[in-house]
Amino acid sequence: NATGSITAKEVDSFIHHHAPLCMRNLHDSLRADKHIKYGGRLQYGLFLKGIGLSVEEAMVFWRQAFANITDDKFQKEYAYNIRYNYGLEGKRANFKPFSCSKIITSNPPSTGENHGCPFRHFSSGNLEARLRRDNINGAHVDEILDLVRNKHYQLACTKHFEVTHPQNKEKIDNIEHPNTYYELSKRLAEK
Numbered sequence: 001n002a003t004g005s006i007t008a009k010e011v012d013s014f015i016h017h018h019a020p021l022c023m024r025n026l027h028d029s030l031r032a033d034k035h036i037k038y039g040g041r042l043q044y045g046l047f048l049k050g051i052g053l054s055v056e057e058a059m060v061f062w063r064q065a066f067a068n069i070t071d072d073k074f075q076k077e078y079a080y081n082i083r084y085n086y087g088l089e090g091k092r093a094n095f096k097p098f099s100c101s102k103i104i105t106s107n108p109p110s111t112g113e114n115h116g117c118p119f120r121h122f123s124s125g126n127l128e129a130r131l132r133r134d135n136i137n138g139a140h141v142d143e144i145l146d147l148v149r150n151k152h153y154q155l156a157c158t159k160h161f162e163v164t165h166p167q168n169k170e171k172i173d174n175i176e177h178p179n180t181y182y183e184l185s186k187r188l189a190e191k
């Protein structure tokens, strides 16, 4: 695996420091509710697979995350889908993490669902509140919201990367994949 491997225990910190807003939003919802719905588990689960979480570690991660359910319920209702994402069940396909364009253009989240792209799917009030809560300064928040208003969601995410990684001195390509965002961020931290 090109990105190395991570353990269930490392997920909180790596997501907090390196993941794009779509995945941090899913992670935060999972921690707050001890649950996320199917669309979120799929989007986030494949992302985690892409950053190097093995199927064994994924089982540990999701079992602990769904703290309010029994082992029995977990095995019956969730374990299969986790193994499925890793190609160990059903049609045994090697499912790839979703790209930004797939997340932005297909299967929009309805109420109570947390998947999707915050730049595309949050109301502008919620997006602004989230960016401010992350301590992004007002001028940068305005720039990001302007891009969103003009439907440049991936440019907004690229700007988000730039303003949250001031140590990055190089011009980066536009973000087209959540896993690229993560890898760029991780690489910067390792420099």
Ligand code: SF4
Residues within 6 Å of the ligand: 020, 021, 022, 023, 099, 100, 103, 104, 116, 117, 118, 119, 120, 153, 154, 157, 175, 176, 177, 178, 181
């Ligand atoms: Fe995630 Fe892509 Fe949206 Fe950024 S543009 S938040 S990486 S889906």
